[in-house]
Amino acid sequence: MERLNPSQERAVRHFGKPLLVVAGAGSGKTKTLAHKVEFLIKEKHIEPDRILAITFTNKAGREIKERVRRVVGVELAWAGTFHSVALRLLKEKGLSIGIKPNFSLLDERDKERLLKKVAQLRGVPHEALKSYASKRLEDLEEEGSLEEALQEYLRLLRENNLMDFSTLMHYLHRLLVENPEPVRGKFDFILVDEFQDTNTVQYEVLKLLAGQNICVVGDPNQCIYEWRYARPDNILRFKEDFSPDIIKLEYNYRSKPYILYVANAVLQESKAGWRELIPELKPVRSGEEKPYVRRFDKEEEEAVWVAQKVKELLSHYKPSQMAVLFRVGYITETFERAFFNLKVPYRVVGAVRFFERAEVKDALSFLRVLYNPFDWLSFSRAVKIATKGLGDRSVELIRELGKGDCLLGSKLALKSLPASKAQELYAFLQKLSRLYKNLSGYAVAFEEFLQHIDFYGYLEGAYKDPQERQESVKELIKFLRQRQEEGYSLGEVFEELGFMQEEEEVEGAVSFMTIHASKGLEFDVVFLPRLEEGILPHEKATHSQEELEEELRLFYVAITRAKDLLFMTYTKSSSKPSRFLSYIPKKYLDLSAFERKKTSYMPELKSPYRIKVGDRVRHELFGEGVVLALEDSRAVVEFKAGRKTIHTAFLKPD
Numbered sequence: 001m002e003r004l005n006p007s008q009e010r011a012v013r014h015f016g017k018p019l020l021v022v023a024g025a026g027s028g029k030t031k032t033l034a035h036k037v038e039f040l041i042k043e044k045h046i047e048p049d050r051i052l053a054i055t056f057t058n059k060a061g062r063e064i065k066e067r068v069r070r071v072v073g074v075e076l077a078w079a080g081t082f083h084s085v086a087l088r089l090l091k092e093k094g095l096s097i098g099i100k101p102n103f104s105l106l107d108e109r110d111k112e113r114l115l116k117k118v119a120q121l122r123g124v125p126h127e128a129l130k131s132y133a134s135k136r137l138e139d140l141e142e143e144g145s146l147e148e149a150l151q152e153y154l155r156l157l158r159e160n161n162l163m164d165f166s167t168l169m170h171y172l173h174r175l176l177v178e179n180p181e182p183v184r185g186k187f188d189f190i191l192v193d194e195f196q197d198t199n200t201v202q203y204e205v206l207k208l209l210a211g212q213n214i215c216v217v218g219d220p221n222q223c224i225y226e227w228r229y230a231r232p233d234n235i236l237r238f239k240e241d242f243s244p245d246i247i248k249l250e251y252n253y254r255s256k257p258y259i260l261y262v263a264n265a266v267l268q269e270s271k272a273g274w275r276e277l278i279p280e281l282k283p284v285r286s287g288e289e290k291p292y293v294r295r296f297d298k299e300e301e302e303a304v305w306v307a308q309k310v311k312e313l314l315s316h317y318k319p320s321q322m323a324v325l326f327r328v329g330y331i332t333e334t335f336e337r338a339f340f341n342l343k344v345p346y347r348v349v350g351a352v353r354f355f356e357r358a359e360v361k362d363a364l365s366f367l368r369v370l371y372n373p374f375d376w377l378s379f380s381r382a383v384k385i386a387t388k389g390l391g392d393r394s395v396e397l398i399r400e401l402g403k404g405d406c407l408l409g410s411k412l413a414l415k416s417l418p419a420s421k422a423q424e425l426y427a428f429l430q431k432l433s434r435l436y437k438n439l440s441g442y443a444v445a446f447e448e449f450l451q452h453i454d455f456y457g458y459l460e461g462a463y464k465d466p467q468e469r470q471e472s473v474k475e476l477i478k479f480l481r482q483r484q485e486e487g488y489s490l491g492e493v494f495e496e497l498g499f500m501q502e503e504e505e506v507e508g509a510v511s512f513m514t515i516h517a518s519k520g521l522e523f524d525v526v527f528l529p530r531l532e533e534g535i536l537p538h539e540k541a542t543h544s545q546e547e548l549e550e551e552l553r554l555f556y557v558a559i560t561r562a563k564d565l566l567f568m569t570y571t572k573s574s575s576k577p578s579r580f581l582s583y584i585p586k587k588y589l590d591l592s593a594f595e596r597k598k599t600s601y602m603p604e605l606k607s608p609y610r611i612k613v614g615d616r617v618r619h620e621l622f623g624e625g626v627v628l629a630l631e632d633s634r635a636v637v638e639f640k641a642g643r644k645t646i647h648t649a650f651l652k653p654d
Helices: 005-014 029-042 058-071 083-099 106-122 126-139 146-160 167-176 200-209 234-242 256-266 299-313 327-343 356-373 376-388 390-400 406-412 419-435 439-452 455-462 464-483 490-502 545-557 579-584
Strands: 019-023 051-055 078-080 189-192 214-218 245-249 293-296 323-326 346-348 510-514 525-530 562-571 616-619 623-631 634-639 643-649 651-653
Touching: 005 029, 005 245, 019 029, 019 234, 029 051, 029 058, 029 189, 029 214, 051 058, 051 083, 051 634, 058 078, 058 293, 083 200, 106 146, 106 510, 126 146, 146 256, 167 200, 200 234, 200 356, 214 234, 214 579, 245 464, 245 510, 256 545, 256 562, 256 579, 293 299, 299 323, 299 327, 299 525, 299 562, 323 327, 327 346, 327 464, 327 510, 356 419, 356 439, 356 455, 356 464, 356 490, 376 390, 376 490, 390 406, 390 419, 406 419, 419 439, 455 464, 464 490, 525 545, 545 579, 616 634
Parallel strands: 019 214, 019 245, 051 078, 051 189, 189 214, 293 562, 323 510, 323 525, 346 510, 525 562
Antiparallel strands: 616 623, 616 651, 623 634, 634 643
16 A cells, blocks of 8 residues: 555545546556455455456456456456456346357357348348447437337347347346346445446446445546447436545656646546546656647648657657557558658557558559559459449459450450440440540549549448548548659559558557557657647537537547657648647647748758769669759659659668
8 A cells, every 4th residue: 555645545445335536547547446456355355256347448357357466366256348247147147037148249240240131131221220239239229210120130149049249238237127136246346447438338237236335437538439339427427326435546657747737738628517527637757848739831741750750769769669649540641651761660550551441452453453454353342343233253254254364354254244244344444444544644533533433432331431431542542643743653653552561560660540549558759640620629520519528538538648758740731720739828838840930841851962963873662863953852863764853861872
């Protein structure tokens, strides 16, 4: 106990009444929970297997178990997520409501297939049924127009002795309503971590399961999962239903002072109903560094500056101690290119690299086929996107007829396919032919081609998050436009993509991740780029006060990931900087960049060499060349592949 601060110790020693612990970011809640378990076992003599500790993730459950093992020297048998606890309880006690103990758990892919089958049988949209099933089972909503289809899905699960994650909680709730005693009698004390992320059915389960000996730990200001039906106002319901004592953990052991002053200032703007529960983070560490803010004219300038700043900081920090956090995944592309070109190691965490994303591969498949008619994977992808009647058999026939050349095979197949399929294939070839004729201006022609085949409509039907997929494709078009303006041929673009994808993801790398994925993590150095209206806050959130509140909490979570240094940047590409930046008093920020006349990265992107007209130079992608002309910091160079205009910072004397 001597290593706990006063508020942590009060939380640990509290007993005999429900307790709400509001744990601010970086306030040592896991340590507090582990010592709480130690107190219950050693001083209150509660058996370890009669303590239930519920966590938000399996990783957190393992961490609690490990801490308890280290601190107390015993195994905590009942520590895990709501779903893992529900699964065990239903296997033990579910027979009383007709659940056989040998049921299997359905994985997400098989669940998707079964929902699709039911949607077809009942004549309802698949995505609508999927969304309704989640909301109905996790939020205990009233019955709606899709109820019959949902009941059919539940019937099929029962017939096959199956469960999915949502039905686990649904049936545990039913068990506690119909036959509560065998389950309620199992536990003498209940601990709940990340309580702000509970949904409605999880809260109702806790109400039915818990007596007076319950302690919930959470911070509604860090709830960023409302889109997954998390309900931060469950904390207000807990206050009303349990009348708990409240203890705030406010001492922050993670971040330097000015990072916390910024985080506190942001939360002061919250209009949520739990304002009195907002913790004021108090620094334990010292340091005078202020979070740095900078504006750029273009996204490319911002990305190059971030990559260069990381390169500078490598003399003080390991790459793995730094992270670039994004509100939306599609904006990583510019940063991936900048880091690749400057040879700064990076890895995309919890997401797929930009050019490996399904929607980007979908779009590029058409260009890849024209560039390489023997690229069968791309042709198969393209033809299934652009036509409706051509399936695997038709595609295989085309492959056989063309002996590997899919365009030749397609022409030959027109005579072999049934009339309706031949017409579809012919229309597709006509569109491809028009694109091929305009490949000298491939970026514009490609953009027009995608509109012509209604590619964005395809994304609407193929993916559950079409808006972000569409933004990725728009980002791809911007990339192609830029490369075309720089003189890259289509072949050279594909060569560059090949080099980028060849890079191995290494341990010692800067992390690229979404803010959502960063929750629970911490880094010495954090970069928050593209802090602009429409990105953070997201454009979808600007018309709803509730959604705006979640975006504000997301910004708070991002800020509090930083331990030593925080860099916040934005560009003029968007209409204006994020409104959230205006919530921060200037005295807490390093605004020195705005004192300079130029905010462009150009003066900082300098070549270490004195390059002159006539010099032989080398470029990473294009190889050897001769400088024909110089204008400011850009050189016109004759390479074997043709004439290119390139910034001198990317050239070396040969």
